[in-house]
Amino acid sequence: DINECDANNPCAQQCYNILGSFICQCNPGFELSSDRINCEDTDECRTSSYICQYQCVNEPGKFSCVCPEGYQVVGGRTCQDINECETTNECREDEICWNYHGGFRCYPRNPCQEPYVLTSENRCVCPVSNTICRELPYSVVYKYMSIRSDRTVPSDIFQIQATTIYPNTINTFRIKSGNENGEFYLRQTSAVSAMLVLVKSLSGPREHIVDLEMLTVNSLNYRTSSMLRLTIIVGPYAF
Structure with missing residues (x-):
């Protein structure tokens, strides 16, 4: 041979x-x-559309996965959000950095608008000495959250709860604004709390602001209210 x-x-x-x-x-x-x-x-990228979470790049004898801006490759195939607030960002000293899926945003450390004054982090109070405040919610709390694009619905996404509980009072919760297209539903879960439910899928990137109000009435028919302004940042992708 x-x-x-x-x-x-x-x-x-x-x-x-x-x-x-x-x-x-x-x-x-x-x-x-x-x-x-x-x-x-062998073009591995053509063999399956699920080989990479975002994008597959064929190379001679091999392939590699890449991720969009704001993400990094983890495990060779999946994409993980980069927390720019822990690495590098362009926020000023009077701003806070908020990381979301795929990026970050800067928000003022003092979000209060007249006649409200800042009393603690993200909490604004309308002074009772100001006559204008009689027709306004006593306090406004600013909160931020991030969700992925096209999240499965229905989905519980945020809980609002009374920070102070008074005897002989009744609390009711409502969405005051930011739900014109019916994306949300507020389900009261107890006498002092309610759950914001996402009922319509949101596609990003976008910012959605929802005002949640708690109305409190006591046995003497005294009424007061407080508001939570929730900024929901929807990422550009479903991962």
């Missing part, structure tokens, strides 16, 4: 001698062409 592989390797990559002949094989990432001698690149 003549070892064709040693004498004059006819194969493009791997040659195996067999009795009276030889066979060619290819390295991983390649496949044998129709002439049974040459090797052609």
